[in-house]
Amino acid sequence: xxxxxxxxxxxxxxxxxxxxxxxxxxxxxxxxxxxxxxxxxxxxxxxxxxxxxxxxxxxxxxxxxxxxxxxxxxxxxxxxxxxxxxxxxxxxxxxxxxxxxxxxxxxxxxxxxxxxxxxxxxxxxxxxxxxxxxxxxxxxx
Amino acid sequence: xxxxxxxxxxxxxxxxxxxxxxxxxxxxxxxxxxxxxxxxxxxxxxxxxxxxxxxxxxxxxxxxxxxxxxxxxxxxxxxxxxxxxxxxxxxxxxxxxxxxxxxxxxxxxxxxxxxxxxxxxxxxxxxxxxxxxxxxxxxxxxxxxxxxxxxxxxxxxxxxxxxxxxxxxxxxxxxxxxxxxxxxxxxxxxxxxxxxxxxxxxxxxxxxxxxxxxxxxxxxxxxxxxxxxxxxxxxxxxxxxxxxxxxxxxxxxxxxxxxxxxxxxxxxxxxxxxxxxxxxxxxxxxxxxxxxxxxxxxxxxxxxxxxxxxxxxxxxxxxxxxxxxxxxxxxxxxxxxxxxxxxxxxxxxxxxxxxxxxxxxxxxxxxxxxxxxxxxxxxxxxxxxxxxxxxxxxxxxxxxxxxxxxxxxxxxxxxxxxxxxxxxxxxxxxxxxxxxxxxxxxxxxxxxxxxxxxxxxxxxxxxxxxxxxxxxxxxxxxxxxxxxxxxxxxxxxxxxxxxxxxxxxxxxxxxxxxxxxxxxxxxxxxxxxxxxxxxxxxxxxxxxxxxxxxxxxxxxxxxxxxxxxxxxxxxxxxxxxxxxxxxxxxxxxxxxxxxxxxxxxxxxxxxxxxxxxxxxxxxxxxxxxxxxxxxxxxxxxxxxxxxxxxxxxxxxxxxxxxxxxxxxxxxxxxxx
Ligand SMILES: Cc1cc2nc3c(=O)[nH]c(=O)nc-3n(C[C@H](O)[C@H](O)[C@H](O)COP(=O)(O)OP(=O)(O)OC[C@H]3O[C@@H](n4cnc5c(N)ncnc54)[C@H](O)[C@@H]3O)c2cc1C
Ligand code: SF4
Ligand code: SF4
Ligand code: FES
Numbered sequence: 001x002x003x004x005x006x007x008x009x010x011x012x013x014x015x016x017x018x019x020x021x022x023x024x025x026x027x028x029x030x031x032x033x034x035x036x037x038x039x040x041x042x043x044x045x046x047x048x049x050x051x052x053x054x055x056x057x058x059x060x061x062x063x064x065x066x067x068x069x070x071x072x073x074x075x076x077x078x079x080x081x082x083x084x085x086x087x088x089x090x091x092x093x094x095x096x097x098x099x100x101x102x103x104x105x106x107x108x109x110x111x112x113x114x115x116x117x118x119x120x121x122x123x124x125x126x127x128x129x130x131x132x133x134x135x136x137x138x139x140x141x
Numbered sequence: 142x143x144x145x146x147x148x149x150x151x152x153x154x155x156x157x158x159x160x161x162x163x164x165x166x167x168x169x170x171x172x173x174x175x176x177x178x179x180x181x182x183x184x185x186x187x188x189x190x191x192x193x194x195x196x197x198x199x200x201x202x203x204x205x206x207x208x209x210x211x212x213x214x215x216x217x218x219x220x221x222x223x224x225x226x227x228x229x230x231x232x233x234x235x236x237x238x239x240x241x242x243x244x245x246x247x248x249x250x251x252x253x254x255x256x257x258x259x260x261x262x263x264x265x266x267x268x269x270x271x272x273x274x275x276x277x278x279x280x281x282x283x284x285x286x287x288x289x290x291x292x293x294x295x296x297x298x299x300x301x302x303x304x305x306x307x308x309x310x311x312x313x314x315x316x317x318x319x320x321x322x323x324x325x326x327x328x329x330x331x332x333x334x335x336x337x338x339x340x341x342x343x344x345x346x347x348x349x350x351x352x353x354x355x356x357x358x359x360x361x362x363x364x365x366x367x368x369x370x371x372x373x374x375x376x377x378x379x380x381x382x383x384x385x386x387x388x389x390x391x392x393x394x395x396x397x398x399x400x401x402x403x404x405x406x407x408x409x410x411x412x413x414x415x416x417x418x419x420x421x422x423x424x425x426x427x428x429x430x431x432x433x434x435x436x437x438x439x440x441x442x443x444x445x446x447x448x449x450x451x452x453x454x455x456x457x458x459x460x461x462x463x464x465x466x467x468x469x470x471x472x473x474x475x476x477x478x479x480x481x482x483x484x485x486x487x488x489x490x491x492x493x494x495x496x497x498x499x500x501x502x503x504x505x506x507x508x509x510x511x512x513x514x515x516x517x518x519x520x521x522x523x524x525x526x527x528x529x530x531x532x533x534x535x536x537x538x539x540x541x542x543x544x545x546x547x548x549x550x551x552x553x554x555x556x557x558x559x560x561x562x563x564x565x566x567x568x569x570x571x572x573x574x575x576x577x578x579x580x581x582x583x584x585x586x587x588x589x590x591x592x593x594x595x596x597x598x599x600x601x602x603x604x605x606x607x608x609x610x611x612x613x614x615x616x617x618x619x620x621x622x623x624x625x626x627x628x629x630x631x632x633x634x635x636x637x638x639x640x641x642x643x644x645x646x647x648x649x650x651x652x653x654x655x656x657x658x659x660x661x662x663x664x665x666x667x668x669x670x671x672x673x674x675x676x677x678x679x680x681x682x683x684x685x686x687x688x689x690x691x692x693x694x695x696x697x698x699x700x701x702x703x704x705x706x707x708x709x710x711x712x713x714x715x716x717x718x719x720x721x722x723x724x725x726x727x728x729x730x731x732x733x734x735x736x737x738x739x740x741x742x743x744x745x746x747x748x749x750x751x752x753x754x755x756x757x758x759x760x761x762x763x764x765x766x767x768x769x770x771x772x773x774x775x776x777x778x779x780x781x782x783x784x785x786x787x788x789x790x791x792x793x794x795x796x797x798x799x800x801x802x803x804x805x806x807x808x809x810x811x812x813x
Contacts, residue, residue, distance in 0.1 A: 011807055013800075016220075017689055018669070024218045027247030035259040038266050039248060040803045041219070042795055043733060046751075047779030051788075055801055059808035075667055075689070076778035077753040083783070111689070112671040118252070 008128040009137075010037045010063040011056050015045045015080075018069035018110045025114030026121075033121035036128075037065065044068065045106075046079025050090045053104060057094070060137040063103045063128035067120065070108045080108065100131055150181040150210050150276035153203045154268055157191035157216035159246050164189075166250040168261045172215065175265045181276045183207050191216050197229035204233025211235075211275035215243035215268050221680075236280035238732075238794060243271040266807055273806035277799045283729035284772060288374035288722045289480035293318060295366055295662060298326020299345065300697025300708040301485030302352050307716035308483075309357035313723055316477055317352065318380060319362045320658065323438035324349055326487050330421065330511060332518035332525075334705060335568040336599035342437055342520070349439035363444060365658070367474065369482075369665045372776065373692025374728045376479050384470040386431070386445025393465060403465040405433070405441035409456035417449050423512050426522035431456050431466070435520065445470075481692045481719040484666060484676060485712065486659045486699035491546045493651040495553050498617040499545060500647075505531035506625055507618060507647045510541075510565060517572050527573065529646055531625040536580070536645035539573055540629045541566045542615045543586040546652035555652040557673055560702035562650035563590045567600055569648060570608040582608045583642060585615050585631055593706065611640060618647055653702055666693050675701045686715040691728070694719050733777030733794045735770045741789035742767045748781040748790060757781060 014020050020041050026033070042048065045068030053064050066087055068080040084106055091101040105127070107120050154176040158164035169187050176185035184207045188196045191214055200212055212230045216222060219242040227237035245264040253260040290313065294305045297319030305317040317324070328334075329349075331341035352358055361380060368379040387409075390402030413429035421434035428434075430449040433441070445456075445468065457466045490511055494502040501507045506529050508516070519525035529536050543566055547559040563586065570582035589610075591600040604610070613631040620627055621643075629642045655674040663670055667690040669677040676699050679687035686694050696712035697703055703711065722728050735756070744766030749757045756774035759766050768789070782792040791797075 009808060011804060020218075021220060021669075021689070024220055024244075024247040027218075027249075027251035030251055030254065032254060033252055035249075035253040035256055035263050038263065038270060038807045039244070040270065040800060040807075042779060042800070044778040044780065047783045047792065047795055047800075049783045049788075049797060049800075051797075052800055052804060056804050056808060059805060061804075061808055072664060073669065076776055076780065079753070079778045079780045082751060082780050086783070111669045111677060 006133055008036050008062040008125065008133075009060060010065065010124060010128055011061050012037050012039045012065040012067060013042055013045070013048050013052065014039055014066075015068040015075070016041055016043050017075035018073060019067035019107070019117070021111035022109040022113045022117045025111065026117040027114075029114045031114055031118035033118045034125040036125050037121060044074060044076050044079035045083035046074070046076060048083055048086070050086055050093075053090060054093075057099060057103070057134065057136055060134065062131070062134045062137065063105070063124060065105050065107065065120070065124050067107045067109050070110055073110060098135055102127055103131060103134065151183045151208060152181045152211045152213060152272050152275050153200070153207060153209045154179075154182055154185040154213045154215065154272065155191055155196070155200060156185070156187040156245075156268070157196070157214065158187065158189045159217060160189065163216070163246050163250045166254055166257050166260050167245060167264045168257065171261055172245075172264045172268060176268050176272070179269050179272050182272055183209070192222050192225050197225070197232065200226065200229040201233035204230065204235050209233070209235065211239045211241065211278055213241050213243060213268060213271045213275050215245045215264060215271070217246040218242070218244045218248070238281040239275065239278045241271045241275040241278065243267040269810070270803045270806045273802040274799050277796070277802055278794070281732045281793055283732050284734075285727050285729050286374050286773070287727050288725065289376075289478045290314065290723055291316070291477070291479045292719050292723065293376075293378060293477070293479040293482040294485055295482065296326070296485035296487055296697070296699065297324030297352075297360075297362065298485060298487045298697060298708075299328045299348070299705055300487070300712040301326070301483070302348055303709045303712035304483045304485055304696045304716040304719070305358050306348070306351060306355065307713055308720055309355045311716070311720045311724075312357070313720055314357050314359070316359050316361060316479065318364050318366060319360075320365050321434075322363045322385070322442070322444040323434055323440070324352060324360070324362060325437075325439070328705060329435070329437065331514050332521075333568060333572065335564045336593070336595045338568070338571070346437050349437070353439045360440065362440060366662055366665055372730065374480050374722060376482060376692065377476055378479060378482070379474060379476045382473040382475065384445075384447060384472050385442070386447065386450070386467055386470045387443045388465045388467060389440065389442055393463070398464045401462070401464045403442045404463065405443070407433075407443070408459040409443060409466060412455040412459045414453060414455065415449050415451055417446060422515055422522050425512065425515060480723045481694065482666065483694045483696050483712075483715045483719050484662065484668065484699055485696040486662060486676070487656050488653040488698040488702065489656045491555060491652040491654045493546055493649050496546050499542065499615070499649055500618045500620060500627075501649060504618065504620040504625070504627060504647075505529070506536070506620075506627055506645065507649065509649050509651045510562065510569065511651075513569055513648045517569070517576070527577065529625070534645070535577055537577065538581055538583065538644040539646045539648060540583045540585060540627070540642060540644040541569060541648045541650060542629070543584065543650045544614065545649040548587065549652070555654065555673065557702070558590065559650075559652045560590070561704040564593070564596060564599070564704065566648075566650050567591070567603045567608070570603050571606060574606050574608065583629075583644065584608055584610050585629065586610060586612060587614055588612070593704070611642075613640065653698070655699060659699060666690060668693055668695075675699065686711060686718050692722060731777065731794075733779075733792065734772050734775045735777070735779070735781055736791040736793060737768045737770060738789045738791050739767045741787050743787050743789070744768070745786075748785050751781045751784045753778070753780065
């Protein structure tokens with residue numbers, strides 16, 4: 001299992017209008033959360049190609065978070081519905097390649113939910129810490 | 142569109158201290174030194190405030206000196222300063238889209254304040270990720286689109302009216318859309334207004350007339366927004382004109398009824414047999430099935446309540462030759478084109494019966510402040526005589542319960558301050574002292590928020606007039622079943638003892654909440670809301686009238702509780718903001734369009750169904766079927782690009798190789 005110095009590598013792909021703004025708001029409110037997640041900004045979660053996520057896992061990510069607007073609030077009407085569908089399908093693909101599907105998470109955090117963003121961060125880090133390093137990562141080594 | 146990796150990328154990295162905001166946690170020097178080791182980085186620098194003029198000059202100078210192909214600034218958030226640094230990039234002679242930001246403040250130093258080591262590591266990663274993207278960025282040109290020279294204001298309260306008047310006076314044709322049969326909003330229900338105590342109707346009615354008469358304003362009352370399409374400069378707004386059942390003189394003329402249409406005489410209502418409560422009087426006075434809210438309505442046109450109408454036809458007869466009543470009227474739909482829009486949707490009173498401890502609706506003599514306004518108003522249901530609903534007697538001892546449902550963190554209340562209740566309750570105290578000899582107002586408060594100009598002075602004045610102030614939150618109210626008097630139970634927190642005060646009447650300064658259709662309307666315009674449902678401004682300090690949807694602005698209480706002066710001020714701000722794109726005549730859209738990589742496109746057409754804006758279609762090109770993007774329709778969400786199984790869609794500025802480079806940069810340390 002994980003050695004003591006192991007730190008999870010988690011990537012978050014987040015939409016510009018809701019989750020990115022919510023993450024900024026968490027900053028404005030000085031909400032403190034674990035520093036293990038790196039963010040990539042896209043305009044909408046609809047942009048998230050399942051290949052991005054597979055690539056991240058292949059590169060050794062221990063967890064991937066996709067976060068967008070609440071249903072009905074997507075800046076482009078329905079990008080998040082499409083994304084949610086894709087993530088759902090992708091989870092079964094992950095299982096097939098031997099990854100716990102909890103390593104991929106989709107959340108909905110609005111521009112006014114700074115506190116919720118903090119909670120999501122806590123929770124994602126906790127989940128991945130419990131799961132330990134990605135088995136793909138171990139194989140690669 | 143260049144899918145080739147830019148092998149000769151030359152990137153400059155600039156790390157901002159943001160005073161101590163970033164430098165207080167993150168080791169700036171370490172990040173800068175690290176940046177120099179990242180592939181493609183040819184220069185790295187730091188500065189106290191990168192957004193300042195010297196900071197921006199550093200970027201422009203470095204572009205020239207080092208012949209940069211891309212710029213990375215590690216600082217606050219692109220949502221604040223991306224435009225600033227794009228300008229600086231352009232000033233150095235580079236295409237502004239060759240800029241990428243690493244957020245090391247809002248999403249790093251501010252949220253990891255006690256973990257400087259980890260925060261510094263995260264900042265290095267963020268810079269590496271940004272450099273990876275910047276290395277692959279390409280020149281882009283924003284798309285310039287013409288702006289329709291008309292505007293729309295939704296909501297005809299004092300905020301919406303002021304915004305429409307300002308736009309109209311600036312020469313812009315403006316549609317003012319109001320869901321109720323008249324403009325005026327809540328202000329027309331008020332008696333007097335603090336702190337000057339001028340009569341609300343007296344200052345509002347002239348404005349209502351101005352709106353009605355203004356040639357640049359097309360007033361659409363009893364109308365709702367049904368659908369919104371398009372983007373800044375070119376919104377297509379579909380409106381539902383609800384069946385009013387009564388023709389205006391103009392509409393009558395259009396139907397060939399010469400000299401006909403409603404004159405507001407009221408002959409119809411006199412004969413109508415159906416009686417309903419008048420919502421304008423909060424149900425305290427009756428109206429007919431054909432009605433106006435009050436005599437000062439604008440436009441002065443009657444409305445048929447088709448849910449109540451029994452179609453007896455008496456009104457048609459009474460109207461006679463004017464032929465204004467049309468009992469067969471149907472909803473009509475129209476679509477108008479506007480360049481910009483302002484939402485001024487106002488507020489509703491929180492249903493205070495949900496806080497059962499106050500006994501509203503259970504005890505006759507517990508009323509809300511808005512009901513008080515109607516009862517004290519000379520044109521109200523009692524002709525301005527404040528009476529007890531239980532027996533019609535004049536109350537002498539009146540308790541005002543402030544923060545009823547406001548500043549209340551229980552499940553049933555609202556956490557925010559409703560902001561104008563302290564002031565209007567002081568006004569109410571003054572009104573009863575003035576009108577009812579020997580009356581004593583008892584004000585139960587947590588603290589009096591008299592923050593505006595001349596407001597604190599008004600507070601002193603009411604104290605001197607003899608109002609009694611009891612500092613403490615009201616725990617509950619009980620009723621004496623015989624006298625219908627009320628007992629207000631609270632703790633006087635200044636004297637540290639419980640209070641049980643018997644009074645003749647209780648007035649609840651009930652919290653306010655977003656108006657009923659705010660949720661539906663904001664979604665149509667793509668505007669976000671805060672946790673409490675108030676519409677969300679683009680930036681709380683720097684852009685309080687704007688929203689994150691370009692071309693849509695906010696005015697008045699719909700953005701958060703606001704009294705009349707603040708509402709009018711924001712309305713004027715919103716009108717000014719909404720007129721800027723119209724006067725400019727064109728706006729630039731961020732060129733994040735989808736492009737078809739034709740060699741890769743299989744012509745399957747699956748993407749066509751992904752696009753929510755019908756921007757994609759299949760066309761024949763060189764004997765092959767390929768997808769084609771209509772740029773004017775594409776909003777750049779990337780939903781098609783996230784889907785195409787063949788990777789044949791190139792999303793400008795968010796292209797797959799760019800995003801994958803970011804992922805690789807983080808996880809593989811930039812090597813690959
Ligand atoms: C009891 C009481 C006393 C007050 N006394 C004072 C005072 O003395 N001084 C003072 O400065 N302020 C006072 N206020 C506050 C004042 O009422 C507000 O500041 C003011 O009404 C805000 O104006 P507005 O235009 O933002 O909203 P509103 O007045 O609420 O107007 C909104 C309008 O938009 C319409 N609308 C809503 N949704 C839609 C939709 N989806 N589509 C189309 N139309 C829509 C509504 O029908 C309404 O006409 C008082 C408030 C209360 C409750
Ligand atoms: S304005 Fe006064 S009464 Fe109203 S919520 Fe704020 S503090 Fe309470
Ligand atoms: S990027 Fe979005 S709006 Fe543009 S064509 Fe693709 S799906 Fe449609
Ligand atoms: S814009 Fe946030 S999910 Fe679409």
